[in-house]
Amino acid sequence: MENPASPGRGCDAASVIENAHPLLPAATPLLHGDGDTVQVGGVDSTDGVLLDPAGDLPAVLRGLDGRRSQRAVRAEAAGAGLDPRLVDAALDALRRADLLTDLDPTDLLAVGAGPAAVARAAVELPAAVRSPRSAVWRARGLSAVVVDGATRVGTPLAAVLSASGVGRVVVRDTGVVTAADAVVGGLTADDEGRPRALAAADAVRRVNPAADLRALPPGTVPDLTVLTRPWAASDPVVAGRADDGAHLVATVRGEIGIVGPLVVPGATSCLRCADLHRRDCDSRWPRLAAQLTAAEAPASGSTATCLLTALLAANQVLAYLDGAGAPVTLGATVEVRPPDLVPRLRRWPAHPSCGCGAMDADVVPPGGDDPAPPGATPSGQATMGR
Structure with a gap:
């Protein structure tokens, strides 16, 4: 578990991703602990974050649907009486724990119309946008x-x-x-x-x-x-x-x-x-x-x-x-x-007798086993007499 910095303790405002559109998946647990603490995730794994003090942060976190920039989230939290530095520290901690997903605005524009499409996208988007390329959801849609x-x-x-x-x-x-x-x-x-x-x-x-x-x-x-x-x-x-x-x-x-x-x-x-x-x-x-x-x-x-x-x-x-x-x-x-x-x-490497042109550009897949050479008789296959 990770305990984010409290207000005034190592929170560098200059490092805040102002235009990020943070999404916290709706299925991520927010569990109240002792006193004013809240545990985000980590129930069945080691990627949880302990927020201490939490205050009214759970309401802010539940509202992270990826449709607002971090700047807007922080402004709304400040309007509700929360210290913006506490919000930034919590979001940074969630990012480091890989619990938060930053969406590209163009991904959101590609979500289909209607509540059913929005609900499906909310479930699929966190996995889809892990790619380093931007606008992944939009690219899939095209x-x-x-x-x-x-x-x-x-x-x-x-x-x-x-x-x-x-x-x-x-x-x-x-x-x-x-x-x-x-x-x-x-x-x-x-x-x-x-x-x-x-x-x-x-x-x-x-x-x-x-x-x-x-x-x-x-x-x-x-x-x-x-x-x-x-x-x-x-x-x-x-x-x-x-x-x-x-x-x-x-x-x-x-x-x-x-x-x-x-x-x-x-x-x-x-x-x-x-x-x-x-x-x-x-x-x-x-x-x-x-x-x-x-x-x-x-x-x-x-x-x-x-x-x-x-x-x-x-x-x-x-x-x-x-x-x-x-x-x-x-x-x-x-x-x-x-x-x-x-x-x-x-x-299955490029074959020298094939004219596909891949001999000089053959891509070798990363890692893995090679249980049998190309075309070899699979393990366990018997050969009967002629």
Whole structure:
């Protein structure tokens, strides 16, 4: 716990962020302790702040909705009889404890109209604006993501992206819903027999009624395309449609969740690089891949695997759109295998025989494990006699 400086004790007015728009999430606990103390957060962690003396500060803190600058907050507090230096000291302490989020005014302008949109944004904004880039929420709202496949991963992923502020989410699928497609947060049992694209659109609207689900105009390249069919990354017809823009694989193959690689054309290894590595390790791979992509694979993966895969993919999509550092799936895949579902990193470097141009610009993802070399037989897979 941290005890902020009391008035006149190390509070440098010159260091106050006058134009910051502080937001204290509504779910942050404000608990009265002994005497005139108030504990902010820290109930189940070590990031709490003890305010002593607190006085009427709790009312000020509960009013931190990000819509007023710190200068305005301090002026209102002074009008109510509070020492402005006490307010500044408390806000500085909350910032140091990472409990306070400073919003960009343009993020607030991008919040949709109506109480429901404001309520959703109040929950999403604290996580969204952690990126060092300004106006993250507005940038998300201007982004367009195509989810290619209304699968048990693709539909929940589309819903999460829309709920997280992505302005336009297009779900592309020409199939019909089967009973096996139903999953929490995605298609439902009542959707059986309906066109998948329409049913997926309804799933997105359940979490964001104002979602923009319109197809992109012909020739428009989305900010990112997510390939969610099990073997789309190995299908030249499907994967080739994403060659003009960034694309990410997010799917379940059998019982294994796969997220990545995230491909930025010309800058990272591509899907063909990964296929060439597979071919190097197994000369039969082109023939096997042709069989895997010849027909639509049946729905697979447990609910937990599908949802975890969708969440991992959503995190990679948002990191890419937000510009919040290099996503871990650049030139790599994250795999989740039952029963532990612990994410494991597997790298796919640029292949020297591929003409994608990434050999000199290959991005190496930070840290992580390398449980198997590219294309190698996964651990635990037996080989039968010829």
